[in-house]
Amino acid sequence: MTVSAPSLGTVVHDEVVAARAPWLHTVKAGQTLRIVDLEGNQAVDFLAYSAADDAERYSAQDTIAAQGNVFLRQGSVLLSNEGAPMMTVTATAVAYHDTIGGACSCESNTLRYGHHTKAQHACVENFLTANARHGRGKRDMVSNVNWFMNVPVEADGALGIVDGISAPGLYVDLRAEMDVVVVVSNCPQINNPCNGFNPTPVRMIVSE
Amino acid sequence: MSDTANPYAAQAHARAQAGTRAEAMPTVPATDAVDLPQAVAAADVVWDETIAPGGYASRQIARGIRLRLTDLAGDASPSLLLFNAERPVERLNIADTLKVQWNGYLGQGRLLLSDMGRVLASLVEDTAGTHDAFCGASNQASNARKYGDGFNHGACPNARDRFSLGVAKFGLGRKDIHPCLNLFKDVRIAQGGETVIDIGPYPPGRFVTLRAEMDLIAVVANCPHVLDPRPAYAVTPLRATAWRGPVTPGADPIRNATPEGLRAFLNVEDYYRR
Numbered sequence: 001m002t003v004s005a006p007s008l009g010t011v012v013h014d015e016v017v018a019a020r021a022p023w024l025h026t027v028k029a030g031q032t033l034r035i036v037d038l039e040g041n042q043a044v045d046f047l048a049y050s051a052a053d054d055a056e057r058y059s060a061q062d063t064i065a066a067q068g069n070v071f072l073r074q075g076s077v078l079l080s081n082e083g084a085p086m087m088t089v090t091a092t093a094v095a096y097h098d099t100i101g102g103a104c105s106c107e108s109n110t111l112r113y114g115h116h117t118k119a120q121h122a123c124v125e126n127f128l129t130a131n132a133r134h135g136r137g138k139r140d141m142v143s144n145v146n147w148f149m150n151v152p153v154e155a156d157g158a159l160g161i162v163d164g165i166s167a168p169g170l171y172v173d174l175r176a177e178m179d180v181v182v183v184v185s186n187c188p189q190i191n192n193p194c195n196g197f198n199p200t201p202v203r204m205i206v207s208e
Numbered sequence: 209m210s211d212t213a214n215p216y217a218a219q220a221h222a223r224a225q226a227g228t229r230a231e232a233m234p235t236v237p238a239t240d241a242v243d244l245p246q247a248v249a250a251a252d253v254v255w256d257e258t259i260a261p262g263g264y265a266s267r268q269i270a271r272g273i274r275l276r277l278t279d280l281a282g283d284a285s286p287s288l289l290l291f292n293a294e295r296p297v298e299r300l301n302i303a304d305t306l307k308v309q310w311n312g313y314l315g316q317g318r319l320l321l322s323d324m325g326r327v328l329a330s331l332v333e334d335t336a337g338t339h340d341a342f343c344g345a346s347n348q349a350s351n352a353r354k355y356g357d358g359f360n361h362g363a364c365p366n367a368r369d370r371f372s373l374g375v376a377k378f379g380l381g382r383k384d385i386h387p388c389l390n391l392f393k394d395v396r397i398a399q400g401g402e403t404v405i406d407i408g409p410y411p412p413g414r415f416v417t418l419r420a421e422m423d424l425i426a427v428v429a430n431c432p433h434v435l436d437p438r439p440a441y442a443v444t445p446l447r448a449t450a451w452r453g454p455v456t457p458g459a460d461p462i463r464n465a466t467p468e469g470l471r472a473f474l475n476v477e478d479y480y481r482r
Contacts, residue, residue, distance in 0.1 A: 060344075061345070065342075065434045070342060082348065083350055108307070110475065111471045112308055140383060156313075157311045160307070
């Protein structure tokens with residue numbers, strides 16, 4: 001971890017998520033989730049649901065509209081589909097993060113790279129796996145956050161996942177504004193630079 | 209004595225209302241529709257409806273049908289949801305739509321992709337070229353801030369709650385309201401990621417025509433754009449007109465325009481191989 005990271009309160013959960021794996025954890029209002037990009041340029045696909053009502057969930061479009069910007073930066077507030085603050089980016093060592101690129105899936109991989117990639121593991125598979133144990137399914141898939149992923153938009157609208165701007169030990173801190181169920185896919189994609197073509201572990205620290 | 213004091217009087221009163229014309233109403237039968245595109249025969253029209261300012265509609269659209277949404281007066285603001293009618297858990301995926309096509313701005317020739325690697329609809333005509341795939345639907349909170357309230361029962365309904373009614377008519381619920389596409393109101397992304405909206409004014413009569421590449425449920429909410437800076441609830445009627453057409457042939461130029469898009473069509477054709 002970089003020396004510049006804000007000091008944490010009492011750590012209540014500390015876990016390393018293996019490369020390519022899903023993760024699900026409830027973060028209570030007031031707690032902070034720190035995600036650490038241990039080895040650098042590892043996309044962390046991220047969804048959040050209100051613990052009280054999981055039909056209320058992170059909305060990339062509401063978040064973009066309210067802040068007037070497609071990038072998530074320090075100070076960004078993740079809004080729900082009902083316009084309620086779910087989490088705040090209280091600190092991050094990376095200039096900006098993505099929330100327009102969505103999650104990779106077996107099916108979209110067939111479009112992006114060819115049908116030979118259909119059998120590869122993908123973020124939607126991780127989201128479905130983690131959510132299935134909590135009664136959620138495909139209807140609960142919406143546009144997600146991609147921490148540590150770089151998706152620039154050019155003047156003509158051209159956009160794409162390009163080489164990352166993160167580095168080993170860089171982090172993002174998210175303070176929960178309500179009780180939220182966080183679901184993460186530690187992205188297994190190997191066909192574009194979102195993980196530097198090499199998926200690696202990330203660390204999840206919850207403190208209060 | 210009142211006109212409606214007994215059932216027979218009330219019946220006569222009710223029946224006397226038939227034939228009333230309103231600005232926002234469906235044309236039934238749809239084959240009575242007028243002011244059709246030149247090449248469209250009235251007999252092929254399957255849906256024609258004027259959707260009120262603040263109104264909504266939801267409709268099943270068969271594969272091959274063309275759906276034209278026309279901004280009649282220059283200030284319509286439709287937000288659109290799309291589902292595979294046969295299995296609505298497959299729906300429009302905005303992130304895949306942009307990412308797979310390597311572009312954030314939708315217009316003529318672009319595809320609307322599902323979360324299952326298939327093309328739900330093609331944008332076969334677009335005289336506007338000013339749309340928004342980034343900012344999504346207004347909601348009760350955003351409308352309450354701007355207009356005092358956003359209730360379905362009030363004067364300033366919000367797009368999300370309109371969607372909740374539109375999807376409910378097909379047995380779907382709040383979890384099914386996926387990220388949407390906003391038509392006619394332009395949002396561009398500036399160099400620092402800023403959203404730049406152009407709310408108009410735009411000329412009347414601009415339209416987009418979608419070609420259904422799968423059997424669809426289309427849900428449209430015609431509410432002011434979530435970033436509309438005007439203090440008043442400003443939106444004008446939207447016309448939806450749909451007519452029969454052929455399923456996209458192998459030589460179609462939109463089908464073959466890009467390798468990614470062609471694979472989306474191939475996946476559709478594979479889905480319907482039964």
